[in-house]
Amino acid sequence: MxxxxxxxxxxxxxxxxxxxxxxxxxxxxxxxxxxxxxxxxxxxxxxxxKNKDEILTALVEEVTLRARRLSSRVASEATDDPKERLRALVHQHTMLILSHHNEFRVIDRTEQQLPDRAYRANEDAKRAVLNNFTCAIEDGVKAGVFRVVDAKITAFTLIGMCSWPAFWYKPEGAKSAEQIAETIAELAVQSVVRPAKRQLKGESGVSEALALLREDLDHLSLMIEKTPRPG
Amino acid sequence: MxxxxxxxxxxxxxxxxxxxxxxxxxxxxxxxxxxxxxxxxxxxxxxxxKNKDEILTALVEEVTLRARRLSSRVASEATDDPKERLRALVHQHTMLILSHHNEFRVIDRTEQQLPDRAYRANEDAKRAVLNNFTCAIEDGVKAGVFRVVDAKITAFTLIGMCSWPAFWYKPEGAKSAEQIAETIAELAVQSVVRPAKRQLKGESGVSEALALLREDLDHLSLMIEKTPRPG
CATH class of the missing domain: 1.10.10.60 (Homeodomain-like)
Structure with a gap:
């Protein structure tokens, strides 16, 4: 140690x-x-x-209760932009899973053996996280920013996107935790967002246009690499 | 019985x-x-x-090997439309998880206890499924139908979307397995697809990408001119 x-x-x-x-x-x-x-x-x-039960209880506190606190903070500090709120929820939850992937799997595997209090705390925390995701999705749908989706199934599915790294992530891999979390957050937002109109307005218009430009440049590089050279 | x-x-x-x-x-x-x-x-x-080990091995055959067979069939029968191919992969994998949710969780939980042959078969099958998802995503990106994403992280994440129902699905719930699988397949496709207007088609990919770039540059100029100068 x-x-x-x-x-x-x-x-x-x-x-x-x-x-x-x-x-x-x-x-x-x-x-x-x-x-x-x-x-x-x-x-x-x-x-x-004192014993292994206390270790399990501490693992629950370390992961599930922290997930609950973090997601509730994002929910209460919510920006008005449903996209950014959802992005923050997903990014943060993914980062938590990435930094505690073993702990997370242990909790899943030993759920039935968790001491009573820890079991209930774990269930409550999972429900609170689900609720924060569901509300963020519902708000986005109401605001017309997200497609009309079943908020609960979608919330479960996005939590699945964030949680799955627990089953494959290797800290020594080629991509950093931050890169993985950003990729997943973007996939999550895109999965629900309505196709953006090509009308850009306000100050976010500039950054949006820049994002589109970057995407086009990525694509162009790819096309050029694929195109056989003449001669 | x-x-x-x-x-x-x-x-x-x-x-x-x-x-x-x-x-x-x-x-x-x-x-x-x-x-x-x-x-x-x-x-x-x-x-x-003969014993519990044989039961575990049979569970692996029932779930993971079937997942492998099914995803390979979609991959080989692939339609030319990357969206439909990905949709089929996700839909089918989700349906398999929904109909075998307990079996799937048992395999995950007992991975370390799997008899040698079953362990290797399970690892091979998971790799094959990942590979089928990765190829479908790469093909969609190359065809200009999907955004430029990291195919491997994206494949893992979409598999996570399909697999997560194992952790929450209740057969007696309000939504049918079919409804859940359709919702998840649509979320998965939307997470990677480029907005229709921005999809590149055919062999003129390079010139189309350039046209989009020009369009975005026009937008950007417009935005910058419209943005009030500080001071």
Whole structure:
């Protein structure tokens, strides 16, 4: 265990525990093995967590409750622009999953074994996140910015887009977490947005026009690469 | 167990086993309990499966290998329209997940416990599905029908959209599987498609891309002239 403050040490333990629970299942990994993975004594782990149940509860707090807090903050600070609100929700949720992918999978896998209080907290948090996504989508539809979609199925589906990296993300991969989150946020927004009219107005018109230009340039490069050279 | 043919009985056993593995974990559920859930003797279950490992292997064959076969069929029968090809891939994968949601979650949760051969078959099948999605996206981008996106991250994300129902779908819910699959397929297609006006067609791709660039530059000039100068 690297020398850090108590919070840092707790996080190291949670991290190591999450990895072991993924490898061996919650039932298959012991406090002893968690200690060994960190190169410390069992006592050092027991200092922070009485048992594996406490570790699971802490994992729920670390991931699901944080997801709830973050999505509620975006919902309350909501800009008037439904696109930007949805983009912020998706981006932030994806970043959370990317930085806690093992923890997230452990919670999913051990849902049935979660201690009562943690189980209810987890259910409540998931419902709150779903609700924040659903409202953002409904508002966008009402404002005429989004297509008329079933807000609930769409909310579930966009949460799926954000959450799926837990099942494939490798931190050592070619793309940074930020690049992945941006790509997913754009896919999510495009999935619901109504085709933009080619009327550009106001100050956002300039940046919108620039975005279109960039897209056209990307496309042009691609076309030129594909076109066989003459001669 | 309802009286049906051997295939039907096997499917009933797999279904009951999947539900129990979700509730109690793979380690926590016994062959005895699987038999009890079906109201038959343990011998009746052993007639079809020697042990829990064989049940897990059969679950992999039922879900992941079928996903692979189905997505490869769409890929090989591919229509020329990248939108319709992607729509078919997403629709079909979502329908498979909806009809096997418990089985799918069990495979995810017990990945580490899968017998060797089943583990490799599962990994190969997932890779093949990813590959079929990636190619469909790349082809759409090359054809100028899709936005310029990272095909691999996008493929993972669309697979996430299809797979997420495993985590929330209730067969007794208000929407039919067909309605859910259609909604998700439309979200997936919209997430990548270029607005109709901006799609490039035919061999004149390069000149069309240039025309769009000119159009966007005109827009941009207009915007800048219209924007009030600071000061």
């Amino acid at each position: 690297t020398k850090v403050n108590a919070e840092g040490q707790k996080e190291q333990i949670l991290n190591a525990a999450a990895k072991l629970f993924i490898e061996k299942g919650f039932g298959g990994a012991s406090m002893q093995e968690i200690a060994e993975a960190l190169g410390v004594t069992r006592t050092a782990v027991y200092y922070y967590f | 309802t009286k049906v043919n051997a295939e039907g009985q096997k499917e009933q056993i797999l279904n009951a086993a999947a539900k129990l593995f979700i509730e109690k974990g793979f380690g926590g559920a016994s062959m005895q309990e699987i038999a009890e859930a079906l109201g038959v003797t343990r011998t009746a279950v052993y007639y079809y499966f």
